[in-house]
Amino acid sequence: MLRFIASRTLMAIPTLLIVAVSVFVLIRLIPGDPATLMLGDLATPASLAELRERLGLDRSLFAQFGIWFGHLLVGDLGQSISTQQPVLPLIVQRFWVSAQIVLVAVVCASLVAVPAGIIAAWKQDSALDLALVAIATLLLSIPTFWLGLLLLLFFGLKLDWLPVVGYVAIAENPWRGTLYLVMPILTLFLHEIGVLMRMARASTLEVLRLDYITHARAKGLSELQVLTHHTFKNAFGPTWTLIGLVLGNLLGGIAVVETVFTIPGLGRLLVDAIFARDYPVIQGCMLFVAFVYVLVNLLVDLCYPIFDPRVTAQ
């Protein structure tokens, strides 16, 4: 097991290196730089040159990368050009805001979608199956920003139950903090239900058609036993993989949801940084997102044997 973890961790290093180099180069290929935006339409060549020199943007790309990479090796992601804050604490602070929304939404969505998918597959072609598939397709088809706005309109404006703008940390005020998180969590929860339910249904259907299920039924096992003991364990693998991918993807940024609900999360930090050409923050965010993605998928792989004993770390 330890060798598996070590080898997977080592495999992550080239991935992160490729991400670091490609983000560093690609962001600099886009026209415009922080100095251009900071000085606006009154910039003179002299003032631009002065600011670029101060920001270190006048150096060659190799020199800039060398400096950044040197700091990276000692765990320093640099300082934000826009806000002058150290990047790593900024990212960690914003990440926790996003993570609490994503984790709750994905866990809740999994708890609802997986049983619903299994039931839909079990009752294939019934009215219940059709209804569940229709709901899943509908939820999957609605863009998250629009779903968020609908919730905002209903719970915020019509019912006036939930705050529509602002954010309060749960640690600061648990009740008010929770109120601010309800709608973003609900938005992601509804969207991810559609994604996970379809996968759970498809993989269950595949398993239900296998001979050993027929054999189990022929032995006289109840449908509940067939579903829980024989179907679920074998059918959950692909859904579990998808949960890992979804989690990794969402933890990397839910910028749209964060923008609609004014949540100061990682996604909004990244989008704002891209528009401001805040290179250190963009590079730091992308590297962090890649790291989280690799970590989540490693954890997912390590959990596989729990659901399917045939799969081992070896």
Added chain:
Amino acid sequence: MTSTLTKSILLSGAFVCLISAPSYAQTLTVALTADIRGTNPGVNRDDDTDTVTLHMVEGLVAYREGGTVAPMLAQKIDKSADNLTYTFELRSGLTFHNGAPVTADDVVWSWQRYMDPKTDWRCRADFDGRNGLKVESVEALSPTTVRIRINEPSALFLFSLARTDCGSVAVIHKDSLNADGSWKAPVGTGPFKFGEWRRGQYVLLTRFDGYKSLPGGLDGYAGGKRPLVQEVKFLVVPDPSSVKAGLVTGQIDVAEVLGSDVEQLKNERRVTLQTATTAGRNALLFQTKDPVFSKPEMRKALAAAIDLDQLVSTVSAVEAKPNASTIHASSTYYSAAQKLTHKYDPALAKKLLAEAGYKGERLKITTNNRKSSPSFNIAVVLQAMFQNVGINTDIDVVEWATHMDRFLKGNYQMMVHSYSARLDPALSFEHFTGPKAEQPRKVWDDPTAIDLLTQASRIENDVERQKIFDELHKRMIEGTPLLMLFNRVEAWATSARVSGFVPWESRARAWEVSVKP
């Protein structure tokens, strides 16, 4: 028994009301589209940053509505006969937020700090001689008197001191810095004090009870500035839909809204709408170095193809008016001569196109997709108007940073651009007039115009300046290096509990504003 029970219920009710009363009863919540960049005046700033910072700090002078400059911390300004020495007498009884009195030494110290390269003040080049004007000395003559000497007569010196992007050259207390000289938080003289900055969320300012307001009402960044609310919360709300929702539910008190949202918000009884024309200008720029647009006939042909009235009424949801001048209509310099404009004449356009040798080649209009700017819509309408006279154009839509990069490099054929507000006409013309070889962002590279502008920056006589600006406008229309289209009209919405808010130049001003509990 019943009476006791009733009293208990009433008392409990009162207690519940007390503890559940919204904490924002005396808080004015103002929406910002993006977080501020910092609190250090004139350093690492943008418009939202200036808006917040200038609630906490003030300079010797400040902009008035109409674009003139008035004393702010100064009570009186005397100028020497040679126009090189300015003597500022400070208002008596002024104090900083920490209670310390404002003295001439603070003015000198603040100035020296700005001019220190370590401060990274964005306007240093405008005062150290690199751009002509140089402040040669700043001295404290007495505890309340400051003398500033400059190298050459300048009509723009006081305007430059008042510039909001320079942080109004704010006078701040030494407590604004940490012991190591780094920036901590502004300890200024403005009507509100720094409270808290939650990055990405909000900036909270609290009322400065010791603020000594000038008499009179709102007048730009000058005039009366009484802080009437206990707190001002500048809340970061990037999404326009969330801004609307916040206004309707009363969670936002003041916000600038998109023109496209105005019609919808007009029907909302809990929201009050106001519109105001600003000095920001929407313009069509021609790259006169481009082979096609180096021909004046070509530029004039495009000018004749534009029905400005129709363009403005189509793209602006609020009551914008065409303005072919770079001087805004509420300026004291907006004379009859500034009303000179190109005439919409499709037949003339076709004739000029033939003279220019245009043979239907595709031309490119660069514009951007910023939500707050009508640039994209302007480009779409222009494309249709040009097509009407046989000019083929493509629209190249880029995001803001790319747009600015191309603008500063002059990397475009035609560009729909929104110039930021410049209240003095000389600064306004300076935006686009100058040698392209030195500054590629300049659009109008006409030696006579450059010479006239230099004169306007030095001469202080209003009548003479007016003549120059009128001449400049006439030459601009004749040469057609760019087409001014209309001034930006801003739309602001306030919640029902707000009174006293008046929009001005895209800046939220929280002073002289009160909220109902």
